[in-house]
Every structure is written in C-alpha cells, then in structure tokens.
Amino acid sequence: MNKISRREAITGIIGATAGVVTLSANGLASPEQQNAAMAFRGTHQIKPLPFDAAKLKGISEKIVKSHWENNYGGSVKALNVVEQRLAALLKEKDLPAYLYGDLKREELIRTGSVVLHEKYFANLGGNGKADGTALKMIEQWFGSYENWETEFKKTGNALGGGSGWVIMAFSLHTKELHNYWAADHAHNAPFSVPLLLLDMYEHSYHMDYGAAAAKYVDAFMQNVNWEEVNRRVEMAQKISLI
Ligand SMILES: [Fe+2]
Incomplete structure (x- = not known):
C-alpha cells in the first residue's frame, strides 16, 4: 500500500466535502472562479521557464x-485547489477550526x-558574473564579493542533504543586506x-549530483542572472525610500 503524507490525507479528507473547480484546458477561469472573491479564485498560472x-x-x-x-508546477496547481477549498469550507459551520487551519497552513x-x-528560476540563465548595483551593495555590506560568495555558498552547503533556501535579501526594516537561511517555503526573513x-x-x-550538494552550489553560481538581481536591488532601493 502506498504511504500518503499527512498533507495529502488532509487535502483528501477535506476535498471529499467540498467541490473544487479547476482552470479549463485553455487556462481560462470558469464562471465559478470568476464569481469568487479574489482571494479564493485559485487562478494562478504556471509561468514559463525564463531561459533555455x-x-x-x-x-x-x-x-x-x-x-x-x-x-513548481505542482505547487501552482495545489495553491489553486487550496484557495478554492478555503472558499467552499468557509460556509461549513460544523467544520472544526483546526481543519480550516490545516488548509491555511497549506496556503502559506x-x-x-x-x-x-x-x-529562483528568474535568477538563473545568466553568466554568473556579478556587476552593477548588486555588486556595489554586496561590497558595501560584505567588504568584497569573495566574502559574500563564501558565506552564500557556506549557507547553501549547510542545507545539503535536507531542504531549504538561501536567500540574499534586503531588509526593509533594518535596511541591511544579508544571506538568510530558510528551512522551508514558509521560512523567510x-x-x-x-x-x-x-x-x-x-x-x-x-538527479545530477547525488548527495554532493556543494557541486550543485558551485554550478548554481556559474548560472546566476545578475541582470535580474540588479533589477531586484534597484526595486528594493526604491521601496526602502518610500
Ligand atoms: Fe524547488
């Protein structure tokens, strides 16, 4: 017998009590989705890969x-299903709050x-050579590109064999640049x-490197699209002035 995760079990149980509509084959929203409140439409679409x-x-x-x-595609589809089920279950007065909470956790x-x-996909497909506003900000906060890259890669290597994200991010609260460790999709600074x-x-x-995560981290660095990173840095700088 196949084992199913708790997440799959919860979605399955709740799904039995609530009708779910999905995007039609041509990607257009159904009449039910168009009439739903915006937060519950579940009409997110898969974006194409931005590189070859x-x-x-x-x-x-x-x-x-x-x-x-x-x-990625699986998460887009799942998010659509979760949003639609949240709407349907909102009307069920007898549903225990903790079951609604399970779907809210899944939504996050x-x-x-x-x-x-x-x-992630948008910051791949480049030549891996940092320049412009991103490089300037990195040098300002880390002293040198080499210092920054050493820390970024070390943080990635520390997550090898498990799961998570490394996110170079600019904090709008502290106005600082850091490489943040994230344990999962819901764990951001x-x-x-x-x-x-x-x-x-x-x-x-x-599939490429087996357990040799550090080799993947090295390969990732060679493919960073710094033009995209520069766009994000400039956007962050504009927002932080608001
Ligand atoms: Fe992933």
Missing part, C-alpha cells in the same frame, strides 16, 4: 524541467513555494526583499 533549460552550466536540462514541472506553504520558485535565491531542496540537484 538545455543551456545551464552544470545543471542538467532533465532536472531543470522536472523541477519546474513537478515541484504553497504560496511560498510558488513565489520562491518563480524568483520578515519584511525583506529577496534578491538572489538558491533552492537547496534535494529535488534541485540530487
């Missing part, structure tokens, strides 16, 4: 496509997965703008 998966250095096309389709985790993966994200879940590298 066959052209990354040291990260295979096979793993990029699997990651994009199964892990899936939202984190969707956002972090979209940011509060009120910070993610500038460069490294996915350290095993699904990002295990």
